[in-house]
Amino acid sequence: MSTEIEPRLRLEQFLGLQLKRERQAQALKLADVARIAGISQGMLSKIENAQVSTSLDTLSRLCDVLGMPMSKLFAQYDQPDGNALLVKAGEGxxxxxxxxxxxxxxxxxxxxxxxxxxxxxxxxxxxxxxxxxxxxxxxxxxxxxxxxxxxxxxxxxxxxxxxxxxxxxxxxxxxxxxxxxxxxxxxxxxxxxxxxx
CATH class of the missing domain: 2.60.120.10 (Jelly Rolls)
Known part of the structure; x- marks a missing residue:
């Protein structure tokens, strides 16, 4: 079993996670957001779970439904890599x-x-x-x-x-x-x- 931790989410994972968090923070149902955005419930589920890459148009519609600017969706994706140093116990x-x-x-x-x-x-x-x-x-x-x-x-x-x-x-x-x-x-x-x- 690997102890490696994936340091960075793929773009699809990051965007799906951001959309899901925002939807859940507003206590909105998957079905309602999908209907208003004009996509199927299954498609929204796949977007949130990074099972598909979606178009910018669809992302824009989802942002409109959630009342969030599209820039916020991407805002933290390109943040700089961390520069911390981990020294395990006894390994200094x-x-x-x-x-x-x-x-x-x-x-x-x-x-x-x-x-x-x-x-x-x-x-x-x-x-x-x-x-x-x-x-x-x-x-x-x-x-x-x-x-x-x-x-x-x-x-x-x-x-x-x-x-x-x-x-x-x-x-x-x-x-x-x-x-x-x-x-x-x-x-x-x-x-x-x-x-x-």
Whole structure:
């Protein structure tokens, strides 16, 4: 069984779906719309279910019956393809960052295209409660969301006790990092926003 998802509907499927949605939104019966548009009920059913290609004249009549401009029928068909990045669980690219040798594992969850990156997202795993960790400093704003475990996190001269479900956001320029791993394993999401210049 294929897990592929058809990204784009054929034009006939798209138009049929739009007509059917509009008809149903107005609570109109198939038979009534077909009669007023001057086509058979069977033909309208085939158009709505993309079993036939129909003429522009028929589409125009159906739009008139439904009280919708024909441009609306086609409006979203040619929208640009999406440009999202899906990283499946556990498949983020493992990267080396300061602290990696101390028992941190970083999985990069985004791969920004182009010369400038606006943000980075990591899944950080720590499992050795006895290690001492370095502090970090970087441009931008960082958000940490603790998914599992418990730790004390340092930001400048302040200490924050974090439990699963807690979030902490801060200026990345101020030295920061784990102060104490209270309960391991620890998994947290780290998102660094570099902003735009």
């Amino acid at each position: 690219m493992e990267v080396v960052r300061r602290g990696t040798e101390k028992g941190h594992t970083y999985q990069l969850l985004n791969h920004t295209r182009g010369p400038k990156k606006s943000f980075e997202a990591y899944m950080v795993s720590m499992d050795d409660a006895s290690e001492e960790f370095p502090t970090f400093s970087h441009p931008g704003t960082e958000l940490l969301h603790l998914l599992e475990g418990e730790l004390v996190y340092r930001h400048g001269n302040q200490l924050y006790r974090m439990q699963a479900g807690d979030s902490l956001s801060f200026d990345g320029e101020t030295p920061h990092g784990p102060e104490e791993l209270v309960r391991v394993p620890i998994r947290m999401l780290s998102v660094i926003n570099y902003g735009t210049e």
